[in-house]
Amino acid sequence: MSFHASKANGVVLVDVDGQLIVGNRQDLKQKVLDELEAGERRFVIDFVNTGYIDSSGLGVLVSLSKKIREQGGALRLSNLNEDLRTLFELTKLDTLFEISDTRDEALSSF
Amino acid sequence: MIRGHRPIRPGRASASGSVDFVMDLPSDLSLVEAVVSYLAGRCRDFGFDGVRLDLNFRVSVTEALVNAVLYGNRSDREKTVRVEMRLAPGHLRVTVIDQGPGFDPARVPDPTLPENLGAPGGRGLFLIRHLMDRTEFLDRGNIVRMTLVHSGPESGSA
Numbered sequence: 228m229s230f231h232a233s234k235a236n237g238v239v240l241v242d243v244d245g246q247l248i249v250g251n252r253q254d255l256k257q258k259v260l261d262e263l264e265a266g267e268r269r270f271v272i273d274f275v276n277t278g279y280i281d282s283s284g285l286g287v288l289v290s291l292s293k294k295i296r297e298q299g300g301a302l303r304l305s306n307l308n309e310d311l312r313t314l315f316e317l318t319k320l321d322t323l324f325e326i327s328d329t330r331d332e333a334l335s336s337f
Numbered sequence: 338m339i340r341g342h343r344p345i346r347p348g349r350a351s352a353s354g355s356v357d358f359v360m361d362l363p364s365d366l367s368l369v370e371a372v373v374s375y376l377a378g379r380c381r382d383f384g385f386d387g388v389r390l391d392l393n394f395r396v397s398v399t400e401a402l403v404n405a406v407l408y409g410n411r412s413d414r415e416k417t418v419r420v421e422m423r424l425a426p427g428h429l430r431v432t433v434i435d436q437g438p439g440f441d442p443a444r445v446p447d448p449t450l451p452e453n454l455g456a457p458g459g460r461g462l463f464l465i466r467h468l469m470d471r472t473e474f475l476d477r478g479n480i481v482r483m484t485l486v487h488s489g490p491e492s493g494s495a
Contacts, residue, residue, distance in 0.1 A: 248370060282403075310392040
């Protein structure tokens, strides 16, 4: 499991490969916060290669969303598969995040 | 498997056709993913697959193990977490037992209420209760027993 960050047209795109769970959530958080501190304000986290997310993973997304908003930025999520959408719907976090079907849609939504 | 702790006792078949697994684990979060993957593999051998294995089972057992390590045993490496899994025809049952003081699950706030939606934590028990077909808290709250039927209500509607 790992996270890859790339930048294009003023947007930081982070891919989540594998699981986003209690064991690695801090790695994702630190990667995004480093970019935020460096001045980046637009973020897309893409889940096309993600297996599952536990409550700690959901929690770190909530926390990052808040920190990015506090800095005047925006966070979009993309490519949630059916299982992950179920998690977001169950927890009602689908009402808290802007979720795009594809990464292109997310990247062009700012 | 882990020095100082009882290894996995795998695959004991009973006359009823069920298979039991027992694991005693140290309170170490870094083990959770491997344990869940191992147990999921045994479930797959028993015919579980699809969303009920990849979402309902994996997320619920992950949450129960993390809760046992963090909130039950408070990451005390001297304390263990026992995992018991019974694979039976038609259903599986996972019991996670920690050595902590327990808690009252009725006092855990609903994370989907508007005032709690932005909280970074507090969704673990909620997910277990909604992804498993039956969830019981036993003893002083330090034992969670989760049951998932082989083909039941779609995830999220339980």
